[in-house]
Amino acid sequence: MRVASVPMPNPEPPAQTALRLEGVSVAFPERSGQIFVAVDGVTLDVGDGEFVAIVGPTGCGKSTLLNIAAGLLRPSAGLCRVAGALVGGVNRQAGYLFQADALMPWKTAIENVAIGLEVRGMPRGQAREEAASWLARVGLSAFHERYPHQLSGGQRKRVGLAQVLILHPKLLLMDEPFGPLDAQTRAIMGALLLDLWSADRKAVMFVTHDLEEAIALADRVVIMSAGPRSTIIGDHTIPLPRPRDITESRHLPGFIETHKAIWQQLKHEVMKAYADAAG
Amino acid sequence: MPRANSRLSLLALQILVGLGGLLAWHLLTTVPVGGKPLLDPFFFSKPLDVLARTYKDFVGGAVWRHLGITLLETVLAFVIGAAGGIVIGFWFARQALVAAVFDPYLKAANALPRVVLAPIFALWFGLGIWSKVALGVTLVFFIVFFNVYQGVKEVSPSVLANARMLGMNDRQLLRHVYMPSAMSWVFSSLHTSVGFALVGAVVGEYLGAAAGLGYRIAQAEGVFDVTGVFSGMLILAIFVIVIDAFVSLAEARLLRWRPRETTATAQG
Numbered sequence: 156m157r158v159a160s161v162p163m164p165n166p167e168p169p170a171q172t173a174l175r176l177e178g179v180s181v182a183f184p185e186r187s188g189q190i191f192v193a194v195d196g197v198t199l200d201v202g203d204g205e206f207v208a209i210v211g212p213t214g215c216g217k218s219t220l221l222n223i224a225a226g227l228l229r230p231s232a233g234l235c236r237v238a239g240a241l242v243g244g245v246n247r248q249a250g251y252l253f254q255a256d257a258l259m260p261w262k263t264a265i266e267n268v269a270i271g272l273e274v275r276g277m278p279r280g281q282a283r284e285e286a287a288s289w290l291a292r293v294g295l296s297a298f299h300e301r302y303p304h305q306l307s308g309g310q311r312k313r314v315g316l317a318q319v320l321i322l323h324p325k326l327l328l329m330d331e332p333f334g335p336l337d338a339q340t341r342a343i344m345g346a347l348l349l350d351l352w353s354a355d356r357k358a359v360m361f362v363t364h365d366l367e368e369a370i371a372l373a374d375r376v377v378i379m380s381a382g383p384r385s386t387i388i389g390d391h392t393i394p395l396p397r398p399r400d401i402t403e404s405r406h407l408p409g410f411i412e413t414h415k416a417i418w419q420q421l422k423h424e425v426m427k428a429y430a431d432a433a434g
Numbered sequence: 435m436p437r438a439n440s441r442l443s444l445l446a447l448q449i450l451v452g453l454g455g456l457l458a459w460h461l462l463t464t465v466p467v468g469g470k471p472l473l474d475p476f477f478f479s480k481p482l483d484v485l486a487r488t489y490k491d492f493v494g495g496a497v498w499r500h501l502g503i504t505l506l507e508t509v510l511a512f513v514i515g516a517a518g519g520i521v522i523g524f525w526f527a528r529q530a531l532v533a534a535v536f537d538p539y540l541k542a543a544n545a546l547p548r549v550v551l552a553p554i555f556a557l558w559f560g561l562g563i564w565s566k567v568a569l570g571v572t573l574v575f576f577i578v579f580f581n582v583y584q585g586v587k588e589v590s591p592s593v594l595a596n597a598r599m600l601g602m603n604d605r606q607l608l609r610h611v612y613m614p615s616a617m618s619w620v621f622s623s624l625h626t627s628v629g630f631a632l633v634g635a636v637v638g639e640y641l642g643a644a645a646g647l648g649y650r651i652a653q654a655e656g657v658f659d660v661t662g663v664f665s666g667m668l669i670l671a672i673f674v675i676v677i678d679a680f681v682s683l684a685e686a687r688l689l690r691w692r693p694r695e696t697t698a699t700a701q702g
Contacts, residue, residue: 259597274603
């Protein structure tokens with residue numbers, strides 16, 4: 156059982172769980188003095204090497220879950236464990252690819268990629284060498300000395316991916332990382348991501364509002380309800396085989412049926428969120 | 435980027451405007467209308483006289499010592515003011531309580547027209563260079579301070595969160611995130627702060643000194659030597675343009691990572 160709207164007592168999480176959220180709720184005080192509950196009682200496991208996509212309407216608290224897993228945000232209630240240990244403070248085992256541009260604009264591509272190793276104490280030369288090989292892996296060998304503003308949106312995402320993966324995080328958190336990119340670039344970035352991911356399977360939590368992208372990439376797609384008080388309302392295993400060619404995924408048998416099944420659930424929430432926003 | 439020939443024609447237009455102004459000045463002060471020129475050369479001097487005087491001062495070497503002193507005062511005022519602004523700016527930006535407590539005093543101090551401080555500084559630091567440096571420091575400090583404060587406060591939240599996720603501790607955040615962000619604001623206000631350092635120096639000299647460009651202008655004015663006043667202003671203008679060119683060079687080097695079109699506006 157992976158979905159539960161009620162937090163259950165859970166003494167020993169299984170060892171193969173990369174991330175476990177247990178009855179996590181997040182509430183913010185509003186200016187009016189009321190309490191705004193963004194996320195309510197979310198319980199979710201992400202297994203080792205498992206690729207989980209989270210879909211849901213805008214403003215449903217998908218990013219909030221990532222921030223909790225990253226240790227950037229403390230849940231108001233519930234627990235967050237990474238590899239069995241409770242998260243307190245920034246989660247050093249997680250890599251986080253943000254939706255917004257998060258590269259340091261005053262550092263070149265290679266400096267941005269190397270910085271994580273450098274702050275961990277690796278000598279600069281060695282860190283740069285490592286960074287160069289990662290830039291090659293994301294196809295940016297020719298762009299070492301470019302500053303972020305001299306790179307295209309897709310190229311910046313590649314640098315971001317290298318910046319995160321070079322640290323070999325056990326858990327990869329991605330917040331609509333390819334959201335701002337055009338459709339073709341998204342497909343290419345998705346393929347690149349799957350390529351890098353299949354080389355050493357990390358646990359991935361991938362937030363997106365694009366259902367096709369979610370199905371094409373993930374092992375499981377988790378649906379969140381419209382906010383406030385959003386929670387997990389669906390959990391679908393994706394039957395597509397691996398390795399996958401992301402550009403061909405939608406023609407595979409099973410894609411349409413899966414899409415239909417998830418969309419039935421998601422549609423309701425999207426309409427609700429839309430109605431709330433409109434009126 | 436303007437094309438080469440449009441840049442040339444722009445330059446031609448710019449020179450034309452300058453020449454036109456000089457010509458008007460020349461005509462108004464030399465061509466008699468009904469017996470005497472419209473502008474009395476005693477009060478308005480003549481452009482050729484001003485140029486001749488300026489040339490003589492440069493070649494004769496009379497002006498170099500004064501230039502050197504004004505330059506020294508400007509550099510000292512900038513360095514001391516900027517250092518203070520950076521240190522205090524960082525401190526305030528990181529300590530919300532300190533910033534809140536000192537906020538009204540800083541605003542009051544910044545609102546004060548600095549000229550009124552000149553007599554006090556002259557009493558405290560004498561008529562030598564240090565009273566001028568002090569005046570320049572009070573001007574530079576606030577510009578740098580506000581920019582550092584803003585630079586630290588306005589670090590993009592996602593850049594900051596990303597840096598923390600990459601494993602930076604507080605000291606590393608300061609070095610790799612806060613410092614570069616703050617310095618980019620300081621560098622983009624470099625023209626303003628260097629300009630104000632010079633203003634402090636010249637105003638200080640004007641109000642009481644034994645040397646410097648401001649002193650020369652005050653001296654000339656004291657003996658109704660209008661040509662000397664204009665010549666002093668011309669030298670000052672040349673000095674500012676040269677310094678500004680150096681600042682532009684420094685800025686281009688220091689802010690290499692920035693896209694061209696954005697430059698933060700400085701506060702004065």
